[in-house]
Amino acid sequence: LNVLRNGALVIGAASVLTAALLISNTLRIAAFNRRRETGVMKLVGASSFSIQLPFLLEGVFAAFSGWIVATGVLAAFKAVVDSRVAPLLTFTQFFTWQDVWVASAWLLFTGLFVSTVASVLTLRKYLKV
Numbered sequence: 296l297n298v299l300r301n302g303a304l305v306i307g308a309a310s311v312l313t314a315a316l317l318i319s320n321t322l323r324i325a326a327f328n329r330r331r332e333t334g335v336m337k338l339v340g341a342s343s344f345s346i347q348l349p350f351l352l353e354g355v356f357a358a359f360s361g362w363i364v365a366t367g368v369l370a371a372f373k374a375v376v377d378s379r380v381a382p383l384l385t386f387t388q389f390f391t392w393q394d395v396w397v398a399s400a401w402l403l404f405t406g407l408f409v410s411t412v413a414s415v416l417t418l419r420k421y422l423k424v
């Protein structure tokens with residue numbers, strides 16, 4: 296059982312790292328494509344926060360979209376387990392709807408945290424504002 300738990304932790308950590316790298320790469324491409332706009336913003340005296348904010352919001356929007364998809368998949372999985380699997384295996388207890396909503400909240404906060412950190416680190420390095 297410990298091997299399975301440790302394997303799940305390694306897979307989870309790899310998934311978080313992969314998500315951070317994907318968000319970072321997406322924002323770098325977006326910043327590169329909008330380099331003229333950011334250059335004009337710098338020339339007219341925009342603050343670094345006002346230059347970085349659209350990119351930061353793009354990362355947060357990506358995290359929020361991912362949370363919606365993940366919660367939908369988790370809820371659909373729970374519905375299938377309740378309707379098809381639970382009647383066949385009455386000797387065990389499956390996860391509850393409360394577990395689904397707790398996991399959904401963790402997914403939201405973790406996704407927002409990872410996307411915000413990846414966005415801030417990427418934008419500071421790439422935009423150099």
